[in-house]
Amino acid sequence: MTQIIKNILCFGDSNTWGLNSVTGKRFDENSRWPALLNKNLGPGFNVIEAGQPNRTLVNNPPFDGVLSGVSYLKPYLDTHKLNIIVVALGTNDLKKRFDLTSSAIANGLNDLINAIKAFYQSNSTLKPPQIIVISPAKIRLTEQYARIYSGADVKLKTLSDEFKQIADNQKCEFINLNSVNALAEDGIHFNAQEHEQISYLIANAIKQLMNNF
Structure with a gap:
């Protein structure tokens, strides 16, 4: 009997892409x-793997082209028969230059989920995938990013709760990374130990999700 493969799309930013803050390159x-x-x-x-440095939920970052979530997600939905979509975004939206409240960032998440659902509603032959929402992890305002992320630590105090509320309302799974600190040198990106920890958290959530089918 041919085994049915479950396709999981991990859609996120530089931490999903795997940026190593020490080398400036990608973790293997x-x-x-x-x-x-x-x-x-x-x-x-x-x-x-669909990580992209600087990707946002709300705005298109200046000088970086069109990196917002909605515009870059659709090609993946068109190409792959997906069972689960893991959305791991929101950190870049905390940058000072965007001047966004935590509620505005959460609304961006809500709009992205609505866009995913609308895509599958317009493609009735496709079964909608389950969605897992990952909240941004804690950050440290190191000298390197203190100006860029000024005020982000305050917004993060409410952002996880707002992301959870969106996930609950949209009937999505939710994983809170508030317990994970960005220990890498720059205070924003994960080190290898954190990547390993997060992989287990998400794997356990996916296994539980599959058991419920």
Whole structure:
């Protein structure tokens, strides 16, 4: 009997892409969390890595092209038959230059989920995937990012709760990364240990989700 493969799309920013803040390069497949997630889940799962540095939920970052969530997600929905979408965004929206409240960022998440649902409503032959919302992790305002992320630590205090409320209202799974601190040198990106920890958190959530079907 041919095994049915479950496709999981990990749609996020530089922490999903696997930026190593020490080298400025990308962690390899033995270190970044989406690749580790695939190994932790084992046979029967295919993890599609869709991380992009500077990706946002609300605005298109100046000088970086069109990197907002909605515009870059649709090609993945068109190309892949997805069972689960993991949305791990929101950190870049906390940058001072965007001047967004936590509620505005949460509304961006809500709009992204609505866009996903609208896509599948217009494609009745496709079964809508389950959505897992990942809240941004805590950050440290190091000298490198203190000006860029000024005030972000305050907004983060309410952002996780607002993300959870959106996830509950939209009947999505929710994983709170508030317990995970960004220990890497720059205070924003994950180190290898955190990538491993996050991969297990998400793998456990996905296994539980699959058990409920």
